Amino acid sequence: MPEEAKIETEGVFEPKIMAFVCNWCTYAGADLAGTSRMEYRPNVRIIKLPCTGRIDPLFIMKAFENGADGVLVSGCHPGDCHYTTGNYHARRRWTAFKDLLAFTGIDLKRVQFSWVSASEAIKWVELINNVTDDMEALGPFMKFKEMNKKGPNQG
């Protein structure tokens, strides 16, 4: 990311990552990682939702608007959804939304999707570490940050 890397932030860049996860699998998986005292990168802020079916594309927009450098969306593996089909619907929605984001020029590494079950604490740890690495490599999400700095189109 040449143009973004150029913009030096003060000191070390600590990416802010927003994770939207479902209550029954991914959150439980993250919890297991915690209770098992596994260590992972501290850059992720988790928001727990009942199901991936509840994750509205607007959440992703809002996360970026509020300064997230990356967004992670995660839930139960297909077939395991607590509400049977929430994640199948979510998968369709993401298919469309990711294309739309890419079409507007948002690097799809900034929005990542994954399935993490309640027992996959190790997968969670690796996922967070990888996503954090990706965001570090990409640098701060200047596109949104610059947009935020702009005032309204005032007379």
Place this chain on the structure above:
Amino acid sequence: MENELREKAKELLESGEVAVVIGYGFNRKKTRITPVFITKPEETDKLVFNELCVNNLSIYLTRKYRDIQKIGRPAIVAKGCDIKNIVVLITEGQTKREDIHILGVTCSGVVYKQELFKGELKPEIMPSKCHNCDVRNPHVADTVIGEKSDFTPPEEPTGMVFDKIKEIDAMSDSARWDFWNEHFNRCIKCYACRQLCSLCYCERCITEKNMPQWIETSAHPRGNLAWNLIRAMHLAGRCTFCGECERGCPVNIPLNLVNQKLVLTVKNAFGFESGIDENVHPPMIVFSEDDNENFIK
């Protein structure tokens, strides 16, 4: 063709089968086409159909127009592409097939904007949808009016919208971002795009919710981006590419590009085309266990 249309409309009104005919008519100066609502049989000679009939009249079938619904059962003059929107409205339970009389008109294309018409319908003033139209003979109708068209759409979609999408797809992320920001920054939040779309029939749009507020209403690039992306997203798998939103946009934002992009996505990923068959469920309310998930880790 117009005589046929007027006769049929008269017949429908006289027999009491419908209470209102929603159609096209001329303005006072006879320079532009505007929607008309005919309730008296003797007024049916106001109805016209020509290449200036761009409006998709299906908006008047939605629940936003309570006072039109109060008049009674409607007949609606509709081109094939307008019928696609009616089909979606039926699929989504917004109207019932038997509650409307569709006066389908065969069509040989319309202008992109009425202002462009200088006496002749040249290909360059037609929207991309017309160049690739597969419904010049209305596919769902109670009465079909006009001579049968023998137009076959090209295999590969052609037209400005498709060329531009290819061009944007080939750009770098930053170039795409700049392209869209430049366009979206002009958005004045007039919501003409939403009001003209018959599939935007929500009585309370997400952008009007303010506790909490999801989309900033100010003329700020942030809210403009969110509005335009979420509007498009809410039409994923539903949009028929009728082009009304773009036609209505007073600041010329190329909304057809975003719409068609999602139409293509839905077609490629789920093999679905909107507005063809009212009995097929739209892709965002169903799923297949085999949906592609190569982007999910």
Place this chain on the structure above:
Amino acid sequence: MTDKYISKDGLNGLIASVKASGGRFVAPVLDTRQVVYKEVSSAEEIVDDYILPRNSYKEIAFPQTEILAKYELTRDGVTIDPVEIVARDTVVFGARPCEAASLASLNSVFTWDFIDETFTKRQEKVVVLSLGCVDADDECFCTTVNLSPASTEGSDVALYETENGYIVTPLTDKGTAFVSAHSDSFTDVAKGEEKKELVNPEKVEGVDLTKLGERLAKSPNYDNPEWAELTRKCCGCGACTYSCPTCHCFDIIDEGTAFEGERRKNWDACQFNHFTLHASGHNPRDTQYKRYRNRFMCKFHIYPTKFNSTGCVGCGRCIRVCPVRLDITDLMTAMSS
């Protein structure tokens, strides 16, 4: 002050002179296949064969979004910082005579019971150089509302096109001061320099503003079923209101996060279905024709009677921009009878 002259090339000098004095020069330019008012830095950007720009220049004094204050929530409490109004000297070149009449109307609303400084401070700094129209389209109807391409209401300096330039007639003190301040850019009018003939758009037949006003004032007409019939097709977008030079409604809204944000004054439109929605869920203007009726009443009844000013200046923007081609003059005719 006597008439002056400026050539089309000479505009470059004027633009530079305005810029040098810290002002900005707004003129009609081509942007995304439309003519719009925008700041320019050279005369070459300015288009001269236009009827009316898409946007109204009201947005200079009444921007679509205006920040009124900034707020921040911290451990120690809430801080609210009012934002100072930055009004810039602005020259509007090429305003049409119909539109020039509009700023005075807006002023009458913004100074009626309370002086809205966000408007007045900006308006004070606007110098309007109106340009007489040599061409009109089907939608222009200034003559029907008692204005014309020759009217000078609201204009500070009237410009009239000649073969290669403009004859400059200062009208107000502001206008005279402007021409004097940039006197190097203007010359005396050469002999033989002739104004091009102005157009004279036809009056819309059957419109009688007095009758119209009287009719709107009578309450039974308010519930006339004709309203519904005539405006049924209106789709309730804000395109007409947002393009209209005399529409002035706004909404004040706090936008931002729970911790920091801005209080903003944003344009609003009576055509939106939530404009009059009450918290109880009741909406006194529950169908679109009632909203359109409000807009019409505003132009032809409220403005003239309450503010004693022109409501509709006949620019025709709302007709051009309307996606369903609802023509305000159709209603004017219907309501005149």
